[in-house]
Amino acid sequence: MSDEQETRRGIPDATVARLPVYLRTLSVLADAGVATVSSEELACAAGVNSAKLRKDLSHLGSYGVRGVGYDVEYLIYQVGRELGLTQDWPVAIVGIGNLGHALAGYAGFATRGFRVVALFDVDPSVVGRVVGGLLVRPLGELEQVVRSEPIAIGVVATPAGPAQGVCDRLVACGVRSVLNFAPCVLTVPDGVDVRKVDLSTELQILAYHEQRKALRRIVQQGDDAPRARVGGVAQ
Amino acid sequence: MSDEQETRRGIPDATVARLPVYLRTLSVLADAGVATVSSEELACAAGVNSAKLRKDLSHLGSYGVRGVGYDVEYLIYQVGRELGLTQDWPVAIVGIGNLGHALAGYAGFATRGFRVVALFDVDPSVVGRVVGGLLVRPLGELEQVVRSEPIAIGVVATPAGPAQGVCDRLVACGVRSVLNFAPCVLTVPDGVDVRKVDLSTELQILAYHEQRKALRRIVQQGDDAPRARVGGVAQ
DNA sequence: ACGACTTTGTGCGTTCGTTCACAAGTGCCT
DNA sequence: AGGCACTTGTGAACGAACGCACAAAGTCGT
Numbered sequence: 001m002s003d004e005q006e007t008r009r010g011i012p013d014a015t016v017a018r019l020p021v022y023l024r025t026l027s028v029l030a031d032a033g034v035a036t037v038s039s040e041e042l043a044c045a046a047g048v049n050s051a052k053l054r055k056d057l058s059h060l061g062s063y064g065v066r067g068v069g070y071d072v073e074y075l076i077y078q079v080g081r082e083l084g085l086t087q088d089w090p091v092a093i094v095g096i097g098n099l100g101h102a103l104a105g106y107a108g109f110a111t112r113g114f115r116v117v118a119l120f121d122v123d124p125s126v127v128g129r130v131v132g133g134l135l136v137r138p139l140g141e142l143e144q145v146v147r148s149e150p151i152a153i154g155v156v157a158t159p160a161g162p163a164q165g166v167c168d169r170l171v172a173c174g175v176r177s178v179l180n181f182a183p184c185v186l187t188v189p190d191g192v193d194v195r196k197v198d199l200s201t202e203l204q205i206l207a208y209h210e211q212r213k214a215l216r217r218i219v220q221q222g223d224d225a226p227r228a229r230v231g232g233v234a235q
Numbered sequence: 236m237s238d239e240q241e242t243r244r245g246i247p248d249a250t251v252a253r254l255p256v257y258l259r260t261l262s263v264l265a266d267a268g269v270a271t272v273s274s275e276e277l278a279c280a281a282g283v284n285s286a287k288l289r290k291d292l293s294h295l296g297s298y299g300v301r302g303v304g305y306d307v308e309y310l311i312y313q314v315g316r317e318l319g320l321t322q323d324w325p326v327a328i329v330g331i332g333n334l335g336h337a338l339a340g341y342a343g344f345a346t347r348g349f350r351v352v353a354l355f356d357v358d359p360s361v362v363g364r365v366v367g368g369l370l371v372r373p374l375g376e377l378e379q380v381v382r383s384e385p386i387a388i389g390v391v392a393t394p395a396g397p398a399q400g401v402c403d404r405l406v407a408c409g410v411r412s413v414l415n416f417a418p419c420v421l422t423v424p425d426g427v428d429v430r431k432v433d434l435s436t437e438l439q440i441l442a443y444h445e446q447r448k449a450l451r452r453i454v455q456q457g458d459d460a461p462r463a464r465v466g467g468v469a470q
Numbered sequence: 471a472c473g474a475c476t477t478t479g480t481g482c483g484t485t486c487g488t489t490c491a492c493a494a495g496t497g498c499c500t
Numbered sequence: 501a502g503g504c505a506c507t508t509g510t511g512a513a514c515g516a517a518c519g520c521a522c523a524a525a526g527t528c529g530t
Contacts, residue, residue, distance in 0.1 A: 014517060016443050020436040024418060038477065047420040051480095051519055058479055066478045067526040083439050084446030091438075098340045102333035108418060108435040113442070153441055176448060177441040179434075183259060183343060185282040193444045195437045199414075200343040201255040202430045203326075204318050206388055206412040207348065208251050209428045211319030213411060249487060273507065286489055286510095293509055301508045302496035
């Protein structure tokens with residue numbers, strides 16, 4: 001695929017989802033003083049197949065050197081640039097409960113171009129307090145603040161009930177990317193991206209596999225004589 | 236595919252990942268007093284294609300009635316059973332910082348068979364405090380506690396540094412499912428499942444798409460003439 | 471300068487997931 | 501009883517993603 005096409009069409013979603021992992025792995029290597037890394041080493045550290053890693057990186061361009069590997073610093077720069085981390089992304093968090101509190105103080109935000117610039121809540125007992133060095137504002141000021149300081153990404157950390165309403169208001173203010181921690185599906189117009197982070201969902205997926213593993217053990221025990229094809233069960 | 240095969244081989248990962256969403260959507264409907272729902276309605280509420288929803292549900296069995304739809308209560312029971320939510324899953328959280336604090340108090344845990352039974356931290360200023368009704372224990376007691384009250388799922392909410400060590404200790408105690416909030420890749424032996432929740436990754440994915448949208452707007456505006464090279468981004 | 475060795479970038483077959491489209495089944499109304 | 505309107509469950513086509521395997525391209529030692 002030509003570079004022109006690549007730029008126009010974009011990178012496969014599956015690849016984009018892995019780039020942050022590569023980036024973090026690379027940062028660890030850089031901090032350890034590693035200057036060059038092969039796809040095999042990097043893939044192993046990132047927990048993926050090396051061919052997949054190479055194909056992923058090839059979507060960004062040809063930044064490797066055959067027989068040598070990738071220059072760590074240079075690759076960090078290229079991946080970061082592709083992800084848009086060379087820019088500054090102002091973030092607003094709505095809903096400063098337990099989770100919002102944790103998010104406001106999360107160091108990971110600051111490290112990579114993300115800057116929390118505003119916190120909002122409806123609860124009068126929370127409004128006015130300072131969390132993570134920022135004043136918590138009443139939700140009513142959302143429109144005004146977002147207009148004065150353009151917000152790129154809105155984080156919804158409210159309960160499920162008010163989440164859609166908050167999201168609608170964010171979108172109305174021009175926010176086109178939303179990170180949703182509320183346990184519900186958010187509906188947005190075309191051109192707006194939503195990603196959901198759901199602790200409960202993850203736990204339930206783990207529970208499914210856990211149940212499966214328990215079941216398999218039982219089958220294995222009681223399955224001495226007849227049907228011996230226990231080995232074939234594994235994924 | 237026969238039911239026998241289905242039970243043995245399991246349900247596709249992509250389907251398992253959506254079941255919790257269906258379950259929550261169904262619960263909302265049930266609370267609203269809805270007795271019966273069609274695949275089209277449920278799919279819309281859950282934000283997926285109706286054919287996909289039907290195929291997903293068909294993996295659990297034939298629980299729909301043609302011409303009518305699905306019985307909400309019955310489907311809730313079946314999905315919950317498939318996910319293993321009829322059982323009780325004891326959960327331990329390691330790392331009671333901002334995030335661990337939020338997790339310990341998260342209501343979503345309790346609602347569906349998950350029961351937080353132990354909290355651990357290394358920080359002496361946190362150990363001994365009561366969070367979400369539970370005493371925070373020193374990390375040294377982990378082995379002892381996990382043995383006396385079998386833990387099904389371990390939640391790692393520590394910084395990246397100690398995460399792998401904590402994970403290893405959990406696995407050594409017999410924990411076979413880990414939910415990882417630390418920004419790093421956890422390596423575990425076969426038979427252990429790990430799922431990662433990463434706020435920073437999600438933000439970076441949003442940033443990528445946000446950058447893309449911004450770029451596209453620029454191209455659209457300045458693309459009257461021949462098409463100069465798009466922002467010179469790729470090279 | 472040259473050959474042996476290493477590692478990238480990618481073409482290709484395979485697997486997994488999504489979507490369409492429709493036959494088969496169900497309830498309702500006449 | 502029979503026809504009609506509606507909905508499920510699924511075969512089949514399509515598309516995305518994965519991983520193997522290898523040629524191309526580079527380094528390093530002699």
